[in-house]
Amino acid sequence: MKKPYIQDVTLRDGMHPIGHQYTKEQVKELAIALDRAGVDAIEIAHGDGLAGGSFTFGFGAQTDWEWLEGISEELTHARLTTLILPGIATMEDLEKAKNMGVESVRIATHCTEADTAIQHIQGAKKLGMDVGGFLMMAHMNSPKNLAEQAKIMEQAGADCVYVTDSAGALLMNDVKDRIEAFKEILEPSTEIGIHCHHNLSLGVANTIIAMQHGATRLDASLTGMGAGAGNAPLEVLIAVLNKMEVSHNCDLYKLMDTAEDIVRPLQKRPVRVDRETLSLGYAGVYSSFLLHSERAAQKYGLDTRAILEELARRGMVGGQEDMIVDVALDMIK
Structure with a gap:
C-alpha cells in the first residue's frame, strides 16, 4: 500500500463552523503546528475557496491574502495548498496565491459539472502547480458517471481526482464502488483522493475504506473541524492508521494536543453529530x-x-x- 498523503483542511473547510472568522494569527499558529506534526499538505482559504467571501457565503474576518501571507516561509514539510470554485475565483486569484507560495490547488465542482473546471485545471498546470479535481456531493452521481466526470478532470491535467462526500451521505460500500470505478477508468499515474464528512459518523471509516481500495490522498481536519458534523477527524484518522500499522508522516500526540488546546476552544457551535x-x-x-x-x-x-x-x-x-x-x-x- 502506498504511503498515504495526509491533507489537512482545518483552515479551509474548518472555516465554516466559525463563520470564516479565523484571525490571521490563529491561521499562522495552526499552520505551524500542523506542519510540525507532519501533515503533508495544509489547505488555506475561505471555506468556499479563494474569493469566497460574499453576502451569499459570508465574509471572512480576514481576506484570503491576509490568511496566506507569510505562511509558506514557515512550513518545513507540508505543502501549502488552496481551493477554488470556478465561477467564484478567477485565474488572477490563483496566480496571486501561487506568488504567495501556494504549491497545490483543488478545483471544486458539483459532481456532474467537471467540464467547468477544465480551464482552471489547465491554467493551474501552466503555473506549475500540483492540481486536484474535487467532485463535490459525490452521492448525487452514480459510481460510473462520477468516474466519467473524474476522467474529464484527468484529461484536463489533474494530478489527482477526489471523491468528495460533501453531505456525509455515503455509506462504506458507496465509497468502495466509487473508488473502484475511478480505478477502472483513470490512468495508473493519476492519484485518487477522498474527502469525507462525518454527518453519519462514517468519516474515518469511509476514509479507511477508500484507502484500502486505492485512494492515496486522504483529507481530514483537527477535531473534524468543518461544515456540518465536520470532516474525518484528523487525530482519530491518524490513531486508526497507527493501529493498522500504516506508515505516514504524522505525529499523533502533537495533533491531539493541537486539536484539544487550540481548535476545540474556537468552536462556538460544537462540531459533532447531533x-x-x-x-x-x-x-x-x-x-x-x-x-x-x-x-x-x-x-x-x-x-x-x-x-x-x-x-x-x-x-x-x-x-x-x-x-x-x-x-x-x-x-x-
Missing part, C-alpha cells in the same frame, strides 16, 4: 447549508430538519445558500 448535522447526512444535503438553515429556522419558526429535508427534495447543491431563505418562506406559505 440532531441537525445527522439530518444533513440522512437527507443528503450539502454540509455548509447547516448554519444558513439554522438561522432561517430560528427566524421563521421552523424546524431545521424540515428545511434540510426540503432542500434535499429540491436537489439543491453548493452555491445555492442564498435560496435557503426562499425555501423557508415557501414552507411557511
Whole structure:
C-alpha cells in the first residue's frame, strides 16, 4: 500500500463552523503546528475557496491574502495548498496565491459539472502547480458517471481526482464502488483522493475504506473541524492508521494536543453529530447549508430538519445558500 498523503483542511473547510472568522494569527499558529506534526499538505482559504467571501457565503474576518501571507516561509514539510470554485475565483486569484507560495490547488465542482473546471485545471498546470479535481456531493452521481466526470478532470491535467462526500451521505460500500470505478477508468499515474464528512459518523471509516481500495490522498481536519458534523477527524484518522500499522508522516500526540488546546476552544457551535448535522447526512444535503438553515429556522419558526429535508427534495447543491431563505418562506406559505 502506498504511503498515504495526509491533507489537512482545518483552515479551509474548518472555516465554516466559525463563520470564516479565523484571525490571521490563529491561521499562522495552526499552520505551524500542523506542519510540525507532519501533515503533508495544509489547505488555506475561505471555506468556499479563494474569493469566497460574499453576502451569499459570508465574509471572512480576514481576506484570503491576509490568511496566506507569510505562511509558506514557515512550513518545513507540508505543502501549502488552496481551493477554488470556478465561477467564484478567477485565474488572477490563483496566480496571486501561487506568488504567495501556494504549491497545490483543488478545483471544486458539483459532481456532474467537471467540464467547468477544465480551464482552471489547465491554467493551474501552466503555473506549475500540483492540481486536484474535487467532485463535490459525490452521492448525487452514480459510481460510473462520477468516474466519467473524474476522467474529464484527468484529461484536463489533474494530478489527482477526489471523491468528495460533501453531505456525509455515503455509506462504506458507496465509497468502495466509487473508488473502484475511478480505478477502472483513470490512468495508473493519476492519484485518487477522498474527502469525507462525518454527518453519519462514517468519516474515518469511509476514509479507511477508500484507502484500502486505492485512494492515496486522504483529507481530514483537527477535531473534524468543518461544515456540518465536520470532516474525518484528523487525530482519530491518524490513531486508526497507527493501529493498522500504516506508515505516514504524522505525529499523533502533537495533533491531539493541537486539536484539544487550540481548535476545540474556537468552536462556538460544537462540531459533532447531533440532531441537525445527522439530518444533513440522512437527507443528503450539502454540509455548509447547516448554519444558513439554522438561522432561517430560528427566524421563521421552523424546524431545521424540515428545511434540510426540503432542500434535499429540491436537489439543491453548493452555491445555492442564498435560496435557503426562499425555501423557508415557501414552507411557511
